[in-house]
Amino acid sequence: MSEQQRPSSAEEFLKGLWRENPVFVAVLGMCPALAVTNSAINGLAMGLATTFVLVSSSILVSLLRNAIPKQVRITAYIVIIATFVTVVDLLLAAFTPTIHKALGAFIALIVVNCLILGRQESFASKNKVGMAIADAAGMSGGFTFALVCIGGIREILGSGSLFGLSLFGEGFEPWVIMILPPGGFFALGFLLLFFNWLTNRRKQKQQANIDYETVGGNLLNDKS
Amino acid sequence: MDAQQHTEREPSAFRMIATLGVAGFLAGVILVSIFQWTKPMIDQHRADALEAAIFEVLEGAHTYTTLRVEGESLAIVEGETDQPTIYAGKDSTGTLIGFAIPNEATGYQDIISVLFGYDPVAKKVVGMEVLESKETPGLGDKIYKDDDFVAQFADLAVAQGIQAVKPGEKTAENQVITITGATISSATVVDIINNGLAEWQSRIDNYLAESETMAQNDTP
Numbered sequence: 234m235s236e237q238q239r240p241s242s243a244e245e246f247l248k249g250l251w252r253e254n255p256v257f258v259a260v261l262g263m264c265p266a267l268a269v270t271n272s273a274i275n276g277l278a279m280g281l282a283t284t285f286v287l288v289s290s291s292i293l294v295s296l297l298r299n300a301i302p303k304q305v306r307i308t309a310y311i312v313i314i315a316t317f318v319t320v321v322d323l324l325l326a327a328f329t330p331t332i333h334k335a336l337g338a339f340i341a342l343i344v345v346n347c348l349i350l351g352r353q354e355s356f357a358s359k360n361k362v363g364m365a366i367a368d369a370a371g372m373s374g375g376f377t378f379a380l381v382c383i384g385g386i387r388e389i390l391g392s393g394s395l396f397g398l399s400l401f402g403e404g405f406e407p408w409v410i411m412i413l414p415p416g417g418f419f420a421l422g423f424l425l426l427f428f429n430w431l432t433n434r435r436k437q438k439q440q441a442n443i444d445y446e447t448v449g450g451n452l453l454n455d456k457s
Numbered sequence: 458m459d460a461q462q463h464t465e466r467e468p469s470a471f472r473m474i475a476t477l478g479v480a481g482f483l484a485g486v487i488l489v490s491i492f493q494w495t496k497p498m499i500d501q502h503r504a505d506a507l508e509a510a511i512f513e514v515l516e517g518a519h520t521y522t523t524l525r526v527e528g529e530s531l532a533i534v535e536g537e538t539d540q541p542t543i544y545a546g547k548d549s550t551g552t553l554i555g556f557a558i559p560n561e562a563t564g565y566q567d568i569i570s571v572l573f574g575y576d577p578v579a580k581k582v583v584g585m586e587v588l589e590s591k592e593t594p595g596l597g598d599k600i601y602k603d604d605d606f607v608a609q610f611a612d613l614a615v616a617q618g619i620q621a622v623k624p625g626e627k628t629a630e631n632q633v634i635t636i637t638g639a640t641i642s643s644a645t646v647v648d649i650i651n652n653g654l655a656e657w658q659s660r661i662d663n664y665l666a667e668s669e670t671m672a673q674n675d676t677p
Contacts, residue, residue, distance in 0.1 A: 302468040316484040327495035330502040338591045
């Protein structure tokens with residue numbers, strides 16, 4: 234890894250939020266993204282729980298990256314991740330019992346969220362603590378953003394409210410299907426469609442710029 | 458390839474075991490400390506949830522007394538007890554409304570813990586509340602999220618025990634219609650109530666008979 238080309242920690246943070254968003258671009262962590270997002274607050278709580286686990290384990294893995302032998306690294310990462318997941322499970326049960334009940338078995342399942350192990354293996358274990366924190370915060374920020382988007386859409390359409398606040402009044406007939414499991418797939422499908430459309434449009438613009446420059450350059454060369 | 462192998466020598470087995478051992482030990486220390494710290498709060502939430510559930514399954518209850526097994530009857534619990542307990546709900550005039558009975562059994566995923574209200578005079582189940590369950594979200598969790606299923610336990614004759622039947626097959630008053638897609642979870646709730654009644658019914662009857670004789674002796 235050469236020092237000159239290394240991106241800044243701000244860039245590492247921002248890439249997870251948007252360009253390499255774990256849900257909309259990398260399509261990681263689909264189980265919680267579909268299962269607990271029947272309301273915006275559940276999506277937010279799941280996102281924050283994942284943020285806590287990802288940031289804390291990234292710090293530890295990055296600090297210990299030279300102490301953990303390569304051969305046992307995955308086992309060590311899982312021990313670290315599982316510890317933080319259990320901690321967050323106990324803390325939620327103690328301080329926010331309602332949210333703990335709503336998220337149910339999915340808190341324990343953060344252990345197997347491939348986003349978390351993936352960041353340890355591909356980033357935290359190879360970078361300094363500051364960069365690892367930036368990467369983890371960006372990725373989990375992107376994950377939380379995605380979960381709140383899915384949860385928000387499902388709650389607005391399925392319950393006629395957002396973060397528990399009623400939006401449309403009495404006359405609104407909620408689309409119950411949106412808060413049922415199929416609603417998760419609908420919301421995620423449309424969001425993926427939207428993100429792909431955005432990405433393609435950006436690519437086309439960039440391509441058009443490159444074409445323009447190349448053609449322009451060739452014309453210049455021809456003239457000379 | 459050879460040069461690389463020389464530079465990256467495999468660490469000794471001892472070092473690998475030691476690394477994982479230390480990781481496991483530290484994880485254990487952290488978990489034990491957090492568990493000890495949060496336990497009182499979690500227990501308090503459980504107790505609050507249980508109390509709310511008691512008033513939920515015994516409609517009109519104002520106060521309740523905790524009872525434990527004593528021989529073939531029941532006795533009022535004073536202080537703490539490790540024995541299984543049930544709760545006698547009374548209305549504002551002090552008249553007994555019924556008993557809230559907790560019981561649990563293994564469902565589809567994990568243990569389902571239920572509290573149900575029982576009226577010993579009418580021999581009816583008068584309410585059911587799931588205290589804890591990790592049943593499949595979207596399917597098994599309907600045992601507490603599906604209002605139609607829960608409502609079946611609001612007025613259920615139990616003199617003959619209750620039965621779980623599939624939708625469209627209900628013919629008798631003591632039958633409960635299971636949830637499509639969650640047959641095991643909903644049948645487990647029925648089993649939990651049947652077993653709970655089998656365990657407590659005779660003791661409740663004995664206790665009520667005793668209290669009645671005592672009341673008669675008190676008023677000559």
